[in-house]
Amino acid sequence: MxxxxxxxxxxxxxxxxxxxxxxxxxxxxxxxxxxxxxxxxxxxxxxxxxxxxxxxxxRPKAKPATRPAKFLYPSGGVGEPRVVDMRSWIGRGDYLVGFDREAEGLRTFERAKIIKWITPEGVAGSDGEATARRAPRAKxxxxxxxxxxxxxxxxxxxxxxxxxxxxxxxxxxxxxxxxxxxxxxxxxxxxxxxxxxxxxxxxxxxxxxxxxxxxxxxxxxxxxxxxx
Structure with missing residues (x-):
């Protein structure tokens, strides 16, 4: 037993x-x-x-932001600043990934290296800082x-x-x-x-x-x- x-x-x-x-x-x-x-x-x-x-x-991945993003960013990440203008992009933590119109391709940018946000034409706002819609954390x-x-x-x-x-x-x-x-x-x-x-x-x-x-x-x- x-x-x-x-x-x-x-x-x-x-x-x-x-x-x-x-x-x-x-x-x-x-x-x-x-x-x-x-x-x-x-x-x-x-x-x-x-x-x-x-x-x-x-859950579905975060969708690209509908609001354009425009900012001054060091060329090559370290050189002279240039204007980055993106009409389609997505936020991934400390980075922005989107279509860089000047480079005519997908590029990744560090938020910390952004020198200045610029309000894109036709978009209301004082500093133009971009905020992405992000996928909610799994509960x-x-x-x-x-x-x-x-x-x-x-x-x-x-x-x-x-x-x-x-x-x-x-x-x-x-x-x-x-x-x-x-x-x-x-x-x-x-x-x-x-x-x-x-x-x-x-x-x-x-x-x-x-x-x-x-x-x-x-x-x-x-x-x-x-x-x-």
Missing amino acids: DDIQQLHQIATQMLEKLEPGQRRRMLFRMSMEMRRPNQRRMTRQVAPDGSLWEKRKP QMFRGLRSGRHLRAGADADGGWIEFTQRASRIALIHQEGRRDRVSPDGPEIDYPQRELIGFGREDEARLLNLFIDEAGDALGWGRRAGV
Whole structure:
């Protein structure tokens, strides 16, 4: 008999001796304890068995800016300054990449080396400094769903549970089972990959059994780790 089976036997014996109120309080404590590892796994983006969730599809790359950029820049990056005039460009961190009209080709410019911004003709502004539209950083999935506001724990004398609130459960179920759904009310339907948000792993079983025996042992006056 392995350790888990032995703990099961001890837990069964103790459960039969508990009063309904004692059972409900203990099961509620266990439900709260069970919610925590599920929240941690959602933070780590892994399933209860430890496998990684399928990553979210990459977002579209940043689009070229529609506002032109014009500035004084050292020729060759170190020589005499010249006017750079770009009608199509994109920002990449500390650099601007775009079509240099004078060089008639794509060029890369360091923002720190720009001597002076010039307001392009027909564009309102005092200094003409360019700001690019950048692709948003990838956000961690399901940050809201794992909060206590949406992931609840509860118990009665017959059992404990963790579950999503009614409002969140429809979204959670789509991802939990990998169902098909619309990306927006009027958008196209897609097949979402299965990402198990809540579940029960092998390590959870051992943790809960030990917690149960500790709590039930105290309630029955048997002391901690009774019978182990």
